[in-house]
Amino acid sequence: MSDPTGHVHSDIRRHGIRVARLVEDVGLSIILLATLVAGGIEIRHMWIEQNVMLTDLLLMFIYVETVTMVKVYWESGKLPVRMPLYIAIVAIARYLIIDVKDMEALRVIAVASSILVIAVAILVVRWGHVKLPYPASRDPERDTD
Numbered sequence: 422m423s424d425p426t427g428h429v430h431s432d433i434r435r436h437g438i439r440v441a442r443l444v445e446d447v448g449l450s451i452i453l454l455a456t457l458v459a460g461g462i463e464i465r466h467m468w469i470e471q472n473v474m475l476t477d478l479l480l481m482f483i484y485v486e487t488v489t490m491v492k493v494y495w496e497s498g499k500l501p502v503r504m505p506l507y508i509a510i511v512a513i514a515r516y517l518i519i520d521v522k523d524m525e526a527l528r529v530i531a532v533a534s535s536i537l538v539i540a541v542a543i544l545v546v547r548w549g550h551v552k553l554p555y556p557a558s559r560d561p562e563r564d565t566d
Contacts, residue, residue, distance in 0.1 A: 445494075453491045460484040479515040483508055506543050510536050 463480055467473050490504045513536050521529060 449491050449494060453488060456484050456487045456491075476515055476519050479511055479518070483511050483515070486511070502546050503543050506539050506546070510539050513539070 460481065463477060463484070467477050486504065486508045490500065490508070493504065494500050513532060517524075517529065517532055524532070
């Protein structure tokens with residue numbers, strides 16, 4: 422005799438996974454579209470101004486990294502924790518470049534220190550991935566390593 426509640430539970434789980442993936446895909450599509458629009462606006466701004474500043478390039482780099490992050494997630498089903506950390510470093514560096522003239526020395530040191538803390542976090546995460554790898558997931562479709 423088979424267990425009908427086990428079959429129902431399996432169906433609910435399978436449908437729940439499908440819904441979660443659909444929500445992920447819609448969310449990622451929105452992020453991708455918004456990033457492309459923002460990148461287009463930035464390119465238009467640089468074109469109209471006929472001027473490209475380092476801050477513009479760093480902003481474009483953030484957009485490219487965001488697109489790459491979406492692509493990696495779609496390809497592997499996983500989001501490397503380091504990618505948002507890299508984006509954070511670039512964003513903080515851009516903030517420093519834009520506002521350094523108006524900052525007190527102590528604030529510059531604090532903001533620069535935050536970059537150092539994130540860099541250390543990246544090293545710790547990387548060390549953890551090498552020394553303490555994740556176990557395989559229950560979903561073989563998501564295991565691409």
